[in-house]
Amino acid sequence: MKINREWHLKNKMPTNPSFEERVHWHIEHQKNCNCRPIPEKLVKEIEKKGLRF
Numbered sequence: 314m315k316i317n318r319e320w321h322l323k324n325k326m327p328t329n330p331s332f333e334e335r336v337h338w339h340i341e342h343q344k345n346c347n348c349r350p351i352p353e354k355l356v357k358e359i360e361k362k363g364l365r366f
């Protein structure tokens with residue numbers, strides 16, 4: 314697993330993020346870094362809402 318530290322420093326997860334903020338963060342995260350996958354719970358919620366990424 315590789316950490317893109319530079320990306321993480323520039324893109325901090327907001328405090329008390331909304332669902333959309335979390336989804337957005339994880340989508341951008343996945344594009345730039347693969348230190349961890351999108352949490353399964355979040356993936357399920359995305360699918361439930363029919364969001365695409």
Ligand SMILES: [Zn+2]
Nearest residue numbers: 346347348349
């Ligand atoms: Zn990462």
